[in-house]
Amino acid sequence: MQAKALLITIAALFLTGCGEGATITPSTASVASDETLMESADDELVEFNGIAKMKSELSEDTLKWLEWYQTLPESSRDALSLVPSEFVTSGVVALETDTDQAPPYLSSLTEAELLETEELARYYFTEASVGFDGVEDIYPADDSYFLYQNTGIEAEYDPGNIIIFMVLTGKDQAEGNPARSISIARYSKSDNWKVINSGH
Secondary structure, eight states, X not given: OHHHHHHHHHHHHHHHTTTTTOOOOOOHHHHHHHHHHHHHHHSOEEEETTEEEEGGGXXXXXXXXXXXXXXXXXXXXXHOOOOOGGGOOTTSOOOOOSSSSOOOTTTTSOHHHHHHHHHHHHHIIIIISSSXXXXXXXXXXXXXXXXXXXXXXXXXXXXXXXXXXXXXEHHHHHHTOOOEEEEEEOSSTTSOOEEEEEEO
C-alpha cells in the first residue's frame, strides 16, 4: 500500500513539479516549415491544359500571356492552338539535333521563299480574313520559338518546309493584344505554301 502511495506521489510530482517554469516554444524545424508555407502561399499554382506549375517556375512572358489568355472568352481560348513552352509535355515531337541549338528554320529557306511566305501571311490578315484591320508589324519567329515543336500541326514539318511569322495586326494593336503567330508550311519543295495555323 505504501509502495502504491509512493508511486502516485512521484507521478504527481513529475506531472506538476517538473512542468513549472517550462515554456513551450516552436522548434526551429516548425519555424522553418512555417516560413516555407508562407513562401508557398505567395508562389501560387498555375494550371494550363491540365498541367500545373508553380508561378516561380514560369517566365515573365509566359505569366503575361497566361494573364491575357484568362481574359478571353472560352470560345476564343478553344480556338487557340498555342502552347507555352513551359507547358509542353513530354509527348511533344521534338527535332533531334547534334547540338543544343534549335534547328535552323530561318536559314533553311531562301530569301525568295521568305518573301513569298511573308506575302502569304500579309494576304491572310488583309484579304483572306476579315476584322484584323491590316498588318502593322510582321517578322519571322526565332528558330527557338516553341511553336515549331508544337504538339499540333507544326511538328509535322521539317526545317525548309515551315516558317512561323509573328504578326501585329491593326486590331491587336488597337486592343493592346500581343502579336499573333501564323504558321505557313508545305510538305515538300514541290508543294505550294499554305497557312496551317494561326492564333495567339
